[in-house]
Amino acid sequence: MNAHSGSAPMAASPPSWTLPLRFALRELRGGIRGFYVFIGCIALGVMAIAGIGSIAESLTGGLAREGRTILGGDVAFSLSQREIGEREGAFLAAYGTVSRAATLRAMARAAGGGSTLVELKAVDGAYPLYGTLSTEPSIALDQALAERDGAFGAVADPALLSRLDLRPGSRIDIGAARIEIRAGIVSEPDRLAGGIGFGPRLLISVAALHATGLVQPGSLVRWHYRVRLAGGGAGDGAVAAFVSEAERRWPEAGWEIRSRGNATPQLERNVERFTQYLTLVGLTALLVGGAGIANAVTSHIGRKRGTIATMKSFGATGYRVFAIYLTQVLLLAGIGAAIGLALGAALPFAVNHLFGRVLPLPIDPALKPGQLGFALLYGMLTALAFALWPLGRTHDIPASVLFRDDVDGAQRRPRLPYLLAAALATAALLTATIVLAYDRKIAAIFVAAAAATFVSLRLIALLIMGAARRLPHSRLAPVRLAVANIHRPGALTPTIVLSLGLGIALLVTIIEIDGNLRRQFAEALPEKAPSFFFVDIQSGEVDRLEHYLRAQVPGARIERVPMLRGRIVSARGVRADELKSSPDAAWALQGDRGITYASEIPDGSRVVAGEWWKADYSGPPLLSIEKKIAEGLGLGLGDEMTVNVLGRNVTATIANLRSVDWQSLGINFVLVFSPDTFRGAPHTYIATLAYPGSATASQEASLLKSVADAFPAVTSVRVKDALDSVAGIVANLIQAVRGASLITLLAAMAVLAGALAASHHHRVYDAVILKTLGATQRQLLTAYVVEYALLGAATATFGVAAGSAAGWLVVAQVMNLRYVWLIEPALITTLAAVAVTIAFGLVGTFGALNRKPGPVLRNL
């Protein structure tokens, strides 16, 4: 065959690069129907990541902006159990205004009989150097704290007022001092620098503190010296020069120095660490959404086969067509990302507007371009990673589909360049996830877990479809229909398995973590756990207290241990701030730690390396150190460690390593010294009391009150109260995790709904044909229920297994807590999820059931 033509081909100028964009825009003019799930998935994920990042940066921004207010000065010096010397004081005063404050825990006893632990803070007349302390009723601080009518004034956290039923004018006793409450505290500028408190704040004057008699040698008081540099707005250079001069002049002062630039390093680290966890949850939302993206693109391409074939018959090449649809997908992803970015950027402002006043942290809401940039990057990379594969198929859609349909072509694997591009986008997404993470190890574990989950769910879908194919034919028509629906070409199985599987796995993970954390604080108190800690027991009082307690609670188990405060100065001859430490061990180097000495191995400890010293050992100082901390700091037997206690440096040699059961809640110390080490140094005792059986709340309350009355200087901490306040914080964190996870679940549901909607046309067709052939509505309905129930059951099994494994990983491996498999709530949730899926599916297909065959058949 030889058709000959003499006419010259039209002179073609080079095709314009804008053509894909023009064609893509033309197609989008008709609206974005069919892309709601696509856009929704991107928007949700981008919003989560942008919002979490922006809030975190607003928080750290707030902390940085408020640095000197939170710190209480440009530079703060703090030290345990003693005040600074005169010469150091003169040195500080030469640089600017100095404000002196002391913090300690104490018992407040109300005239009415109640008593409670308070976080006592004593301040001088210069307080606060920055920010303002506001009270209700509003009165000047010097008036509020002044001594009047035989009582020192105080302002208190409203929580204390309600706990002891106090109001302005009420009087309480602290140690030997009579205190009159003059007002409630509305805001305390430097509250955050103090860290987590176990009791409500009570603010008094330094003179009142001395009157309490609580400041004894060895008592657990911490002194703070805040300096406001002279000359008003001193630059950061001046601050740094001051700090380094202080370090140079007083290398052995034993004080901890903080400048306004790192007022709350621990808090900032925690914000960053927690942000990362939430970001990973946000990424999960994007990845789950990825399935929706792939589905949406696949069905879009399916709808456009005619258009693509038409373009091909008029000269469009495969790459041209791909470029047009890639542009379209990028435009749609851009729309989704823009929505997500707008919502995410608004989130810090919304949080500030709604919760700014009750938020315990300062928040500095602003547009955070860096965070928004990351979120955009994640969003677009996810879109590409999941869209490139189905998009690549457009290249080989033949123009001949205009003459006859080819069914199998839709699922063909795209050409190599597209596979490579998809792989590249995926690799870029994973790399970004790991490289941009705060803790890369955790990010890498997340990436591996996500990849494993995706691959497993894909395999499970294939298994289910394979099994359905091999199943013997059921004699019941609905069952046969259901089984056929599971494995037919283009079945919903892979999508449902992926979205439902991920959703259930995530739900179960959260339930397991959530429940296990709650158990730790509620039920999981060990049998022999003490009910009370008593701290600040003076040496002269310790025997009397023990007798008193034995008389009050016959048969009680009472432990007492000497306690000092000390900070690690150096180890192996390396200064503490230059010592390399693993993240798990870093806390041991920060600030003061409780330390003790003992002649016998402490209860709850086991020597795992080296030997315990003889009971009558009196040689040079020896040290026993907890094994994990020793490993984290790279220390072993025979290494030397120097600790500053009460301004004196003590160097001891590590004689043995111990493993400690922290969860016994006994008195455990990381550092235990040989008995003679601190001979002559003033110190206090710490004691615990465990009831012989279990104690009721009222028994504990009456013991608390009687000890407070009989030993006003001893601070009693009820273990349940302390755990409750920690549990409260953990509960707040869990709320944040739940919030972020909700977004992921929404994404999973959107994917599921999208998939079901996409199959609607197919369902209507099936239903109509089957009705024409004599199927009843009841048979069709049964078939659908059986189909979804089979899929749901198989997927749920995986979800529960994967979620439990992830829960175990987080609880046992990351948090180092005991893991209990909470099967019941997991199963209940899973059943609910499957029920919701079936309901979703039925809502989608119900319309199909009611269609009259006639009109549908005419329009086929």
Next chain:
Amino acid sequence: MHILKDIDLHIGQGEAVGLIGPSGSGKSTLLMVMAGLERADSGSVRVAGVDLSAMREDALARFRGRNIGIVFQSFHLIPTMTAIENVAVPLELAGEPRAFALAQKELAAVGLAERLHHYPAQLSGGEQQRVALARALAADPSILLADEPTGNLDEATGRQIIDLLFAGHSKRGKTLILVTHDPALAARCGRVVRLRSGRIEEGREAVRA
């Protein structure tokens, strides 16, 4: 499965050929082979002096864009594009800077100057097919392929389309290959090729009209 067997057909430049035969005789397949939309398993296919069997997919697509215009039974207009945009598609794909001016001229030639910015769904079947015809002629190809172009139209409308098609052939010197199962319509072509079961039954040799 071989749909076409022992096909040996030569169509000269400017000829009008009617391809007729019962359903399943291979008319449409032969048309697709000529357009480079389908490949022959063996033998050679030369169109406009070029051997199609040696060309890769993308080269075929560009070749079609320059040399072949196709009219389909069910129009195959792109539903998201207006009439003028549909007609401009082959021109734009070929990188023609005057794409829209030329497209407007072609639409005017088929009597749709007033319908430029209507979407396919807003046009009648006959109007849609006229847009499709304008699109097939827009890039000024040397060969016009039509696959049952009146199959979805009523008789009167179909006649208009056929008149326009033959006008394109006679006034612009296009080679026209028309697939139909209407013997009367086929008879309007200078030469009729009858297919049955994938073989040419008659009309192999060119006949001077």
